[in-house]
Amino acid sequence: MESIDVLMLCPMISYLEQELDRRFNVLKLWTAPEKSQFIKDHSATIRAIAGDGGHGADAEMIEALPRLEIVSSFSVGVDKIDLEKCREKGIRVTYTPDVLTDEVADLAIGLIMAVLRRLCESDRYVRSGKWKKGDFKLTTKFTGKTVGIIGLGRIGMAIAKRAEAFNCPICYYSRTEKPDTKYKYYPSVLELASNCEILVVACSLTAETRHIVNREVMNALGPKGVLINIGRGPHIDEPELVSALVEGRLGGAGLDVYEHEPEVPEELFGLENVVLLPHVGTATVETRKAMADLVVGNLEAHFSNKPLLTPLV
Numbered sequence: 073m074e075s076i077d078v079l080m081l082c083p084m085i086s087y088l089e090q091e092l093d094r095r096f097n098v099l100k101l102w103t104a105p106e107k108s109q110f111i112k113d114h115s116a117t118i119r120a121i122a123g124d125g126g127h128g129a130d131a132e133m134i135e136a137l138p139r140l141e142i143v144s145s146f147s148v149g150v151d152k153i154d155l156e157k158c159r160e161k162g163i164r165v166t167y168t169p170d171v172l173t174d175e176v177a178d179l180a181i182g183l184i185m186a187v188l189r190r191l192c193e194s195d196r197y198v199r200s201g202k203w204k205k206g207d208f209k210l211t212t213k214f215t216g217k218t219v220g221i222i223g224l225g226r227i228g229m230a231i232a233k234r235a236e237a238f239n240c241p242i243c244y245y246s247r248t249e250k251p252d253t254k255y256k257y258y259p260s261v262l263e264l265a266s267n268c269e270i271l272v273v274a275c276s277l278t279a280e281t282r283h284i285v286n287r288e289v290m291n292a293l294g295p296k297g298v299l300i301n302i303g304r305g306p307h308i309d310e311p312e313l314v315s316a317l318v319e320g321r322l323g324g325a326g327l328d329v330y331e332h333e334p335e336v337p338e339e340l341f342g343l344e345n346v347v348l349l350p351h352v353g354t355a356t357v358e359t360r361k362a363m364a365d366l367v368v369g370n371l372e373a374h375f376s377n378k379p380l381l382t383p384l385v
């Protein structure tokens with residue numbers, strides 16, 4: 073498949089880059105001094121795009137590539153891809169579900185523990201020598217706390233299962249009630265936030281779920297409530313999150329994602345009830361390799377006229 077031009081939108085793990093290079097003629101967009109000119113120069117030959125959660129194919133890019141057949145994303149979140157435009161033009165879209173579910177769910181539990189038990193703050197306490205002057209303050213128990221989950225898809229369900237092992241009552245919000253679960257359903261995020269102690273964002277980002285956690289929701293979660301976001305930054309109204317935390321209207325937050333990554337509001341840096349991660353939900357060697365294999369496998373399948381492994385469109 074040497075002669076197939078694949079536009080790679082951003083640097084990804086070197087394993088993926090190597091595997092793509094072995095099979096395709098990979099055009100690396102980020103190395104081009106002028107990106108739109110680069111796309112123009114190769115528009116007659118590019119047949120595939122490899123992107124990730126932060127770099128997708130928008131309408132303009134899709135329109136600029138008349139021979140585009142497939143977008144293969146190194147992510148489960150596809151909010152950066154114009155799916156409607158792809159449907160309209162018959163362009164296939166693949167993503168990397170399932171292989172990353174455990175990893176993201178594990179991290180959600182890690183964030184809950186880190187916030188409630190102040191893991192990062194107590195680590196800093198030891199390193200700075202403060203322990204020699206006195207014991208660390210008491211923290212908050214996780215076991216038994218009510219966990220509310222926004223979005224009971226694959227990842228939401230995996231978080232629920234893990235939280236159940238901590239004897240946590242589980243409730244959730246999603247567009248429709250799931251018939252096959254015993255977890256308590258609330259028909260609005262506001263009701264969910266009013267009835268849980270830890271609120272976890274685990275839905276996908278769409279026009280409907282943008283700022284699904286707003287000021288009202290944060291106030292309902294309250295000064296003892298903890299907000300966890302392993303979804304996408306724009307799920308939360310970030311300036312409102314900052315003021316809720318600074319003013320003490322929200323008890324704490326564990327965040328892996330932000331509205332304008334890699335920018336993180338600096339007001340959060342001084343808050344010990346906040347744990348900040350650099351979007352690492354899927355970032356282990358094992359999971360990123362499995363994701364990379366799907367990206368490559370989907371492209372190979374497409375260009376060999378075989379069924380796609382994980383098609384979305």
Ligand SMILES: O=CC(=O)O
Pocket residue numbers: 125146147148149150172353354
């Ligand atoms: O953010 C990570 C993903 O969408 O896979």
